[in-house]
Amino acid sequence: MTIFGNVLVTVHFTADYLSRGRSKSFRAITLLGMTNNDVLYISKADAEWWRTAVIYQIYPRSFADGNGDGMGDLKGVTTRLESLQELGVDAIWFSPFFKSPQKDAGYDVSDYKDIDPLFGNLADFDELLARAHALGLRIIVDLVPNHSSDQHEWFQAALKSPKGSPEREMYIFRDGKGWFGRKAPNNWPSVFGGSQWTRITEPNGKKGQWYLHIFDSSQPDLNWENERVRDEFDKVLQFWLDRGVDGFRIDVAHGMIKRAGLPDTKTISTEMGGAKAEADMTIEELEVANPYWGQPEVHAINRRWRKIIDSYNDRAMAAEAWVLPLERMARWVRPDEYNQTFNFGYMFAGWNKEAQIKSIEESFEAFGAVGAPSTWVLSNHDTIRHVTRYGMTGNLPQGDGIGPSYAQPDEALGLRKGRASTAFMLGLPGGAYIYQGEELGLPEHTTLEGKYRQDPTYFRTKGERVGRDGCRVPLPWEAGVNESNGFSSTGESWLPQPDSYKRYARDLQRGIAGSTLELYKRLLKERKEHNLGGGNFRWALEFTDEHSLAYVNNGVAVIANFGPEPVQLPAGEVLVTTQVDLTAEHELEHDQVVWIKLS
Numbered sequence: 307m308t309i310f311g312n313v314l315v316t317v318h319f320t321a322d323y324l325s326r327g328r329s330k331s332f333r334a335i336t337l338l339g340m341t342n343n344d345v346l347y348i349s350k351a352d353a354e355w356w357r358t359a360v361i362y363q364i365y366p367r368s369f370a371d372g373n374g375d376g377m378g379d380l381k382g383v384t385t386r387l388e389s390l391q392e393l394g395v396d397a398i399w400f401s402p403f404f405k406s407p408q409k410d411a412g413y414d415v416s417d418y419k420d421i422d423p424l425f426g427n428l429a430d431f432d433e434l435l436a437r438a439h440a441l442g443l444r445i446i447v448d449l450v451p452n453h454s455s456d457q458h459e460w461f462q463a464a465l466k467s468p469k470g471s472p473e474r475e476m477y478i479f480r481d482g483k484g485w486f487g488r489k490a491p492n493n494w495p496s497v498f499g500g501s502q503w504t505r506i507t508e509p510n511g512k513k514g515q516w517y518l519h520i521f522d523s524s525q526p527d528l529n530w531e532n533e534r535v536r537d538e539f540d541k542v543l544q545f546w547l548d549r550g551v552d553g554f555r556i557d558v559a560h561g562m563i564k565r566a567g568l569p570d571t572k573t574i575s576t577e578m579g580g581a582k583a584e585a586d587m588t589i590e591e592l593e594v595a596n597p598y599w600g601q602p603e604v605h606a607i608n609r610r611w612r613k614i615i616d617s618y619n620d621r622a623m624a625a626e627a628w629v630l631p632l633e634r635m636a637r638w639v640r641p642d643e644y645n646q647t648f649n650f651g652y653m654f655a656g657w658n659k660e661a662q663i664k665s666i667e668e669s670f671e672a673f674g675a676v677g678a679p680s681t682w683v684l685s686n687h688d689t690i691r692h693v694t695r696y697g698m699t700g701n702l703p704q705g706d707g708i709g710p711s712y713a714q715p716d717e718a719l720g721l722r723k724g725r726a727s728t729a730f731m732l733g734l735p736g737g738a739y740i741y742q743g744e745e746l747g748l749p750e751h752t753t754l755e756g757k758y759r760q761d762p763t764y765f766r767t768k769g770e771r772v773g774r775d776g777c778r779v780p781l782p783w784e785a786g787v788n789e790s791n792g793f794s795s796t797g798e799s800w801l802p803q804p805d806s807y808k809r810y811a812r813d814l815q816r817g818i819a820g821s822t823l824e825l826y827k828r829l830l831k832e833r834k835e836h837n838l839g840g841g842n843f844r845w846a847l848e849f850t851d852e853h854s855l856a857y858v859n860n861g862v863a864v865i866a867n868f869g870p871e872p873v874q875l876p877a878g879e880v881l882v883t884t885q886v887d888l889t890a891e892h893e894l895e896h897d898q899v900v901w902i903k904l905s
């Protein structure tokens with residue numbers, strides 16, 4: 307495999323391409339990277355499904371409501387599963403549906419082996435799993451091991467037990483600093499705002515120790531130095547594997563181990579990657595600067611779990627590991643660790659030519675070096691939906707949302723760029739993730755009033771950061787049937803939809819040429835047909851000019867136009883395009899993408 311160096315080059319286009327009637331004169335490309343047409347990535351030719359799978363994320367609260375109470379649930383999902391088979395995805399990842407007081411929408415688990423009554427029960431889950439498997443869809447569940455709910459019996463027992471007891475050792479309790487221990491043990495900031503420490507009242511009624519929580523105070527961090535914690539989670543993994551799940555998405559897979567002595571952090575960032583901004587630091591410097599993210603001892607846990615996963619047939623686990631640069635993230639997917647990790651570098655690369663080149667090359671280089679497939683992802687439940695991000699000027703920090711008083715995004719621009727970026731992404735070899743609703747082109751809810759907000763970020767920052775509710779709004783299924791556009795039978799909906807959602811409803815797009823839903827279906831169909839997930843990638847300089855960018859994967863050219871002028875297309879069959887009515891004779895307009903089967 308050849309990986310490009312950072313070289314400035316001049317590219318001469320072949321007479322063959324120039325002779326295709328193109329009037330615009332070509333300027334030399336002087337981008338970093340792209341020096342030739344060498345194959346950059348060769349997929350491993352084996353049968354491991356997760357290397358190529360397209361995985362659809364369901365946020366259970368907001369996918370479909372089966373009982374009319376306004377909260378999505380498992381029965382609701384089961385009745386709508388055919389729509390995902392029709393979409394053409396391979397697997398579904400469920401955000402947590404376990405027993406939980408719902409302080410962080412289920413990422414605060416009080417029983418890892420049961421379903422929250424909001425979503426149903428274990429029998430509903432078994433039914434869903436059986437139906438999904440019958441439809442050829444795999445199921446991945448979300449495991450939250452970094453922290454439990456403060457209502458978990460382990461934490462309740464810790465509160466009732468004395469300092470230094472085995473019950474307290476399940477979590478991270480410390481004495482405070484200063485006069486009577488009134489100051490938090492260190493300066494770590496919670497991802498959701500405020501401190502990572504909360505002081506408890508001891509069983510004797512006096513103010514006492516502090517406990518650590520990277521997130522909300524209702525989410526105490528478990529002590530992964532304690533063998534009992536490790537044993538308990540082995541059993542949780544086995545519980546779900548025995549039930550037949552195909553794998554796990556592991557929450558905060560980079561946070562479980564804290565640096566010995568819990569030293570102050572040097573980078574007071576609330577982003578999940580912490581020191582992401584310190585681009586000039588080495589990985590070792592980042593580990594010291596951020597004592598609670600990406601500590602090297604976490605890899606022993608990864609390896610322990612991988613052994614469990616591999617003791618079952620055909621299962622996989624994906625890490626939510628916000629550790630950048632990608633070279634660092636790739637340590638989570640070495641051959642005996644995770645199967646996959648979310649490519650957050652790509653998620654935030656941006657829709658422009660230079661950024662796409664850089665991010666794609668970095669991804670192949672970093673993951674290729676450890677023999678792992680790259681994944682590709684643009685949206686999830688923690689991030690402003692990508693169609694909305696591309697319609698905004700400026701960037702918000704990860705985990706922040708948009709409120710009514712913010713500058714509002716350009717919806718049409720965002721949708722055009724969003725569709726193009728998805729079409730560019732889905733042609734790439736490796737695994738891919740789709741977040742529910744993006745197949746409808748659904749925008750973020752950007753005018754949600756404070757009274758509806760539920761994200762702890764909103765409360766912990768007193769509304770300064772509005773949080774992530776805007777990307778978690780229930781899906782519209784049938785336009786205008788009721789107030790929730792068919793999300794529930796009653797019109798109830800735990801977060802209100804914005805008026806625009808009616809226009810995006812699934813029934814208005816189904817079977818309609820040019821709709822975003824049909825675009826996604828076609829992309830996924832052609833991706834499968836031409837085995838692009840398992841393909842070989844090279845940049846295609848012969849179809850690239852100053853503003854366009856092209857690659858070839860398994861004989862399919864994927865071409866994007868980032869520039870103002872139209873681009874002439876090479877000969878071949880148009881398999882799929884974001885540009886309505888584009889044929890091989892037409893020119894590709896700006897912010898449009900086409901897949902062409904080369905003849």
Ligand code: GLC
Nearest residue numbers: 410413450521557558687688
């Ligand atoms: C992960 C989840 C996010 C949650 C946090 C705490 O980042 O994706 O939704 O709030 O972990 O569990």
